[in-house]
Amino acid sequence: xxxxxxxxxxxxxxxxxxxxxxxxxxxxxxxxxxxxxxxxxxxxxxxxxxxxxxxxxxxxxxxxxxxxxxxxxxxxxxxxxxxxxxxxxxxxxxxxxxxxxxxxxxxxxxxxxxxxxxxxxxxxxxxxxxxxxxxxxxxxxxxxxxxxxxxxxxxxxxxxxxxxxxxxxxxxxxxxxxxxxxxxxxxxxxxxxxxxxxxxxxxxxxxxxxxxxxxxxxxxxxxxxxxxxxxxxxxxxxxxxxxxxxxxxxxxxxxxxxxxxxxxxxxxxxxxxxxxxxxxxxxxxxxxxxxxxxxxxxxxxxxxxxxxxxxxxxxxxxxxxxxxxxxxxxxxxxxxxxxxxxxxxxxxxxxxxxxxxxxxxxxx
Amino acid sequence: xxxxxxxxxxxxxxxxxxxxxxxxxxxxxxxxxxxxxxxxxxxxxxxxxxxxxxxxxxxxxxxxxxxxxxxxxxxxxxxxxxxxxxxxxxxxxxxxxxxxxxxxxxxxxxxxxxxxxxxxxxxxxxxxxxxxxxxxxxxxxxxxxxxxxxxxxxxxxxxxxxxxxxxxxxxxxxxxxxxxxxxxxxxxxxxxxxxxxxxxxxxxxxxxxxxxxxxxxxxxxxxxx
Numbered sequence: 001x002x003x004x005x006x007x008x009x010x011x012x013x014x015x016x017x018x019x020x021x022x023x024x025x026x027x028x029x030x031x032x033x034x035x036x037x038x039x040x041x042x043x044x045x046x047x048x049x050x051x052x053x054x055x056x057x058x059x060x061x062x063x064x065x066x067x068x069x070x071x072x073x074x075x076x077x078x079x080x081x082x083x084x085x086x087x088x089x090x091x092x093x094x095x096x097x098x099x100x101x102x103x104x105x106x107x108x109x110x111x112x113x114x115x116x117x118x119x120x121x122x123x124x125x126x127x128x129x130x131x132x133x134x135x136x137x138x139x140x141x142x143x144x145x146x147x148x149x150x151x152x153x154x155x156x157x158x159x160x161x162x163x164x165x166x167x168x169x170x171x172x173x174x175x176x177x178x179x180x181x182x183x184x185x186x187x188x189x190x191x192x193x194x195x196x197x198x199x200x201x202x203x204x205x206x207x208x209x210x211x212x213x214x215x216x217x218x219x220x221x222x223x224x225x226x227x228x229x230x231x232x233x234x235x236x237x238x239x240x241x242x243x244x245x246x247x248x249x250x251x252x253x254x255x256x257x258x259x260x261x262x263x264x265x266x267x268x269x270x271x272x273x274x275x276x277x278x279x280x281x282x283x284x285x286x287x288x289x290x291x292x293x294x295x296x297x298x299x300x301x302x303x304x305x306x307x308x309x310x311x312x313x314x315x316x317x318x319x320x321x322x323x324x325x326x327x328x329x330x331x332x333x334x335x336x337x338x339x340x341x342x343x344x345x346x347x348x349x350x351x352x353x354x355x356x357x358x359x360x361x362x363x364x
Numbered sequence: 365x366x367x368x369x370x371x372x373x374x375x376x377x378x379x380x381x382x383x384x385x386x387x388x389x390x391x392x393x394x395x396x397x398x399x400x401x402x403x404x405x406x407x408x409x410x411x412x413x414x415x416x417x418x419x420x421x422x423x424x425x426x427x428x429x430x431x432x433x434x435x436x437x438x439x440x441x442x443x444x445x446x447x448x449x450x451x452x453x454x455x456x457x458x459x460x461x462x463x464x465x466x467x468x469x470x471x472x473x474x475x476x477x478x479x480x481x482x483x484x485x486x487x488x489x490x491x492x493x494x495x496x497x498x499x500x501x502x503x504x505x506x507x508x509x510x511x512x513x514x515x516x517x518x519x520x521x522x523x524x525x526x527x528x529x530x531x532x533x534x535x536x537x538x539x540x541x542x543x544x545x546x547x548x549x550x551x552x553x554x555x556x557x558x559x560x561x562x563x564x565x566x567x568x569x570x571x572x573x574x575x576x577x578x579x580x581x582x583x584x585x586x587x588x589x
Contacts, residue, residue: 209482215473216483218531220389224403275396 027071030058038065040144046157048262050077052093075125099250114259137166154185192306230271244300284313290321296330371509382527390534413502430566438567442574449578484580521552
């Protein structure tokens with residue numbers, strides 16, 4: 001049975017709605033009927049998270065005339081027959097102005113089935129080719145491009161990496177139908193791996209060595225041998241990330257108890273993420289669109305040196321529209337759910353407006 | 365199986381492996397498949413000699429001890445090779461242009477100091493030892509059985525050069541490929557001669573390391589100074 005489309009409404013901003021559209025990729029579309037839509041943005045969530053986490057950002061952007069498309073990455077969130085099961089959670093994130101509001105709903109809400117949904121997602125993760133998530137992002141961008149409005153693609157953490165690769169592939173001239181994006185939004189993008197804080201120096205050294213080997217062409221055989229370690233089918237506990245997500249205790253608590261946030265990840269999946277990171281770094285020079293990037297210098301989830309390497313590769317794309325912010329001494333992995341959320345959201349909206357001034361709507 | 369025939373089989377199984385690995389990894393299918401094939405070829409290269417020696421030739425495994433005279437000759441030949449490498453840029457009619465070298469380093473992924481030191485450390489130690497073990501010990505002994513002593517020195521140098529030329533062809537123009545391959549061939553012949561003379565991989569290894577260190581020192585000077 002195909003789930004039907006569903007519309008969520010917001011009491012505070014009644015003109016803003018979130019519509020769940022089923023199709024090739026089931027996605028949520030957030031827009032404000034009171035504002036003329038001037039751009040489309042596809043935003044991809046991060047590792048172990050789900051699309052609903054970005055409904056508040058989508059709501060904020062919708063008020064500025066940006067129609068936002070969100071989808072669950074494969075191996076995350078809810079799919080298929082389960083897709084309707086957590087609409088209450090979507091509604092909660094869509095309404096919630098503060099994390100406390102969502103926390104209240106979570107305490108009242110029925111979380112039945114979350115364990116099996118998460119177990120199912122983890123099963124998918126074990127053998128998932130991550131490029132399928134890049135293809136999903138591309139498919140959503142292509143679907144959004146029908147409006148002929150300027151297009152943005154963005155993402156947080158792993159979603160930033162997926163967005164980056166999708167942007168590189170969409171712009172590829174070898175592509176049958178290349179799409180010119182107005183900009184790419186990267187929030188704490190995962191561009192270089194980091195071992196868990198509990199892993200100690202040995203894990204950090206192995207992760208760092210593997211990364212360097214993977215980047216040096218003639219040492220790739222050694223990298224391939226080292227990466228055999230990541231084929232071991234063990235589950236890695238990632239609950240520690242809840243404490244690294246924000247500097248606000250309620251946000252950390254919300255991340256910890258959200259029924260759709262995964263707390264274990266198969267090691268082979270993490271290994272495949274590194275391969276994607278290497279691809280994104282290699283292809284960075286091909287990214288010629290304007291970029292907005294925000295990341296905490298002391299992020300404990302992703303290694304911010306990856307951002308530096310990525311920006312170094314972007315040097316050929318010294319667009320005046322690029323806005324790269326590596327926040328000194330700042331640790332939260334999700335800056336838009338931190339004490340600096342307002343400032344950064346404002347910066348993002350200003351950047352989108354600047355890009356729109358440069359990139360008028362595409363005419364048929 | 366006769367000794368000569370057996371040695372020929374060993375050469376047929378070993379010599380193409382690194383070339384296939386490098387060709388698939390760098391030219392035919394760069395990416396995951398290429399890296400995997402290249403990795404398999406490295407493992408093959410590392411394991412085949414010892415497995416063949418022990419289980420096909422049924423010979424005992426012995427680690428040779430370096431002789432004093434062998435090490436002196438190794439130091440002299442290594443220093444001479446290193447001096448040639450070090451002085452070569454000064455003998456060119458025009459100074460070395462760092463721009464194409466930096467572009468090459470960028471493409472090959474060792475444009476940062478950390479990555480450069482990592483690749484240098486690997487090439488000068490583990491890779492040099494692996495090459496001496498594969499090409500000067502095992503391949504030389506098999507070539508000797510097939511071609512005789514003198515031809516074996518040159519055959520070994522030639523086999524050692526093929527996969528290096530494939531790697532060079534990925535990054536350099538044809539003139540540099542020829543020049544680089546010639547350098548590799550001279551090195552291969554020199555170290556095979558050392559093996560022939562002293563029947564130990566250690567003199568070749570020491571000489572090889574000195575030359576590799578000089579190559580990376582020149583590279584460092586051009587890229588980072």
